[in-house]
Amino acid sequence: MKLIEIKNLHAKIGDKPILRGINFTVNAGEVHAIMGPNGSGKSTLCQVLGGREGYEITEGTVEYEGKNLLDLSTEERAVAGLLLGFQHPVEIPGVKNIYLLKEALNAQRAAQGLDDMDTFAFMKKIRELVKTMGMDDAFLHRGVNAGFSGGEKKRNEILQMLLLQPKLALLDETDSGLDIDALKVVSEGINLLRGADRGIVLVTHYQRLLSYVEPDFVHILYKGQIIKSGDKSLALQLEAEGYQDFLEAAS
């Protein structure tokens, strides 16, 4: 079953074209990795799919579960199960983490016609997840990402994913800035999300994450286009040759 189908997607900021014809499809149950050097358009792709304003989509289509994704607002995409994990999660001082988690969950439930989750059940669930992510309960009562270390921010992103159980998780450089222990915890979190009815897209610069979360497909993004696709061995090849040689050979 197709979760998302991207066809010939072009996007630009101002006069600067960044995506120049992206094509790929994610089916339920698949894990895709998108790799590429800095400036290849990885983050732009994530932002465009997440519905960020400021990008002009000049060509192409994106279908999400048979609907035109580009017609949906950011919050509509989120409650429909497309969740973006940020490379640099923003700090929101004063807004408690637990409050964000609860609001996000209840927004999703409301879209599904469900009542708010009972506070007691919610607390029980969230405490379990906090433990899974190797975090402390106190963290729930801190401001969203406020004063968090890089690793804590990324764990927080995965914690949100585990709570919200997205159909399609789009993780933008979730591995950047993580030490090896944090990388393991985050990877385990991502692996918990894997499932037959779910798709995951990992956007990453390095092969490192992919040895913990094994992708079914690897795509190489370069200058706004996917120039090569393959299985996980492609990532290893890229790692062995380095972007420079690999890209020269490919183009």
Place this chain on the structure above:
Amino acid sequence: MSEQQELEQLVQRDYKYGFITDIEQEIIPPGLNEDVVRLISAKKNEPEFLLEWRLKAFRHWQTMAEPQWAHVHYPPIDYQALSYYAAPKSKEEIDANRPKSLDDVDPKLLEMYEKLGIPLHERAALAGVAVDAVFDSVSVTTTFREKLAEVGVIFCSFSEAVHSHPELIQKYLGTVVPAGDNYYAALNSAVFSDGSFVFIPKGVRCPMELSTYFRINAMNTGQFERTLIVAEEGAHVSYLEGCTAPQRDENQLHAAVVELVTLDDATIKYSTVQNWYPGDEEGRGGIYNFVTKRGDARGHRSKITWTQVEAGSAITWKYPSCILRGDDSVGEFYSVAVSNNFQQVDSGTKMIHLGKRTRSTIVSKSISAGRSQNSYRGLVHIAKSADDARNHTQCDALLIGDRNGAHTFPYIEVKNSSAQIEHEATTSKISDDQIFYLKSRGISEENATNMIVNGFCKDVFNELPMEFAVEAQALLAVSLEGSVG
């Protein structure tokens, strides 16, 4: 007002409480002179001392000029074009000034209270709130007075207190805010119509939160409320004040005076949610809110806390202050001031440290949206006598959009070198990144803004009584509607 009109207002998401109740009013013709002052006093059957006090204030007011230093702009006010007294008529004689029970109250008035959600009847009992509802200038009804009377608490309209407890009025009136304190306070002292009086006797902890709702409802009628709260030795009271006003085009003047007195070991907590009509999106209309609020922590170890959520009014000029006279007395000021469209706010506090080891805390949060101007103006004064005084001030400003202004005018005067003073200030802006992050979690833009704003104000909301905290959050949401995006 027809259902259709009501519906239209709802759809247009105008100011929520913008309706005018059609009710017969007795209004003194516009203009202000000594005769008007005498007439007001006569209508209320006031004792001689009060009339003299009013006249003295009036004569002083005539020598004064309107203050110009605030960071606000408005056309000159014609004080001779205002009416200075309006009283709703009841079946009872005007003399009585107060219906004996709710049955005597004009049903339309009760209907209005319903619309405002004022918890009278059983709701008040459930909420544990006693309501002294001020309709324009005369108090209409007071609940729970018997329960309060059992413990010796006096909670009644100011005019009533003038008759039932003249000795208390004479002893305390004008001792915190003297009649000639400032232009608006002098005007208020001359023509004040009514307000509330609270007296908590020695050693008594008031068994419930006390609450008053004010509402302006007469065209061209200035509103001059006067409130006096006295807590004797060891007494405690928490007083809530909230107000809304109907929508209209002319600007209206509101110049209230609030005086608080705490004796040894007494505590007064005064909380306000201010929601006067702020004017429309073009900056037309709205209330001019020129208020003098001051507490005198007269006794040792006494404490005065001001908590305010200022969301309404076209112009706000308000500096709830504390005179920390008693040794070890404590003054606190927690404020959220929201401005949108063309609103102008110049608000803050004064902490005057006179006693030894006096402490004060100031937490001021301003939120500016639209084209509004929002200023914090505060004074921390440590007198020579105030050994080991301490103050902590935190001023945070949050900007929404880029056409408004946040300003801070802190004044610090220290005459005693043992003082410890801290001042922290921040200015931040709700960023697109923050909004996008929350939206990407399924939260609507409106809710995202509310979350950030409420988070910003949390330190102040925590100081509000529970029922007010909920109301305050709702109020902020309404006030900032449509300000983002």
